[in-house]
Amino acid sequence: MKVCTAMLRYHLGQVTLAYFVDHDEVPEDLGELDSYIETMRRGAQASGDLPWLLLGLRQLLHGPWVDLAVYGGGVFPLSDEDMRDIIIRVLSRLDARAGFSAPDVPVQLESMGGELWRTYRDSWGPWS
DSSP: OEEEHHHHHHHHHHHHHHHHHHOSSOOSSGGGGHHHHHHHHHHHHHHTOHHHHHHHHHHHHHSSOOOGGGGSOSSSOOOHHHHHHHHHHHHHHHOTTTTTOOOSSOOEEEOOOHHHHHHHHHHTOSOO
């Protein structure tokens, strides 16, 4: 199963980019990100990406080494550890039941354009 890296960066940016408009450092309490995470959830759900987002985030945590810092949006220098903590917070808020366990299926993170991503995603039909 493939998950688009641009889609992951886009939705994570709804948290990181929005937060760092008004802040200069990573919050000590990641609970400060919860309203941004809720915005991310609504956007991912509306676009049909939510289940894919959750799958991709789990793959980021459990797959072969990935530079998580590249998923931070690039505006504020987030470290790999910062992004790992943010991803764990996102998963605990969006899918506490499954938490941040490894994906149930093999996942390949792939760079693809938006139209190709939507075609691939939609070929799987409704999925939740």
